[in-house]
Amino acid sequence: MDEQTFQEALLELFEHLQDAAAGDEYPNDLPREFAGIRNVVSFEACQMLTRNAGVVLTMDDGSEFQVTIVQNRPARRNASAGDEEDN
Numbered sequence: 001m002d003e004q005t006f007q008e009a010l011l012e013l014f015e016h017l018q019d020a021a022a023g024d025e026y027p028n029d030l031p032r033e034f035a036g037i038r039n040v041v042s043f044e045a046c047q048m049l050t051r052n053a054g055v056v057l058t059m060d061d062g063s064e065f066q067v068t069i070v071q072n073r074p075a076r077r078n079a080s081a082g083d084e085e086d087n
Contacts, residue, residue: 003053003069007042010055010067014040036060043068 014037020026021035039058043066046056054068 001075003071006069006071007053007055010069011040011042014055014057033059 014034017026017030017034018037018040021037026035036059037057038060039056041056043050043052043054043056048054048056048066050068052068052070054066057065057067059065
């Protein structure tokens with residue numbers, strides 16, 4: 001997985017939470033604060049001046065959060081086969 005793929009997964013997750021909060025499907029085991037997501041966009045979509053991947057969350061109360069995604073370590077060459085990373 002790379003930063004862009006992870007960003008897309010986060011966008012989808014937050015959009016799902018936003019949709020669920022609008023209806024009766026919000027999961028009871030998640031903090032209600034996540035139910036207050038008004039908008040979620042990628043850094044690229046809101047023209048953030050950075051090369052990092054990430055998302056911007058705007059909440060119903062007007063607060064805004066930036067979640068930056070930085071890949072700390074690349075995936076192992078063949079992670080599905082359980083091969084160890086070359087050092």
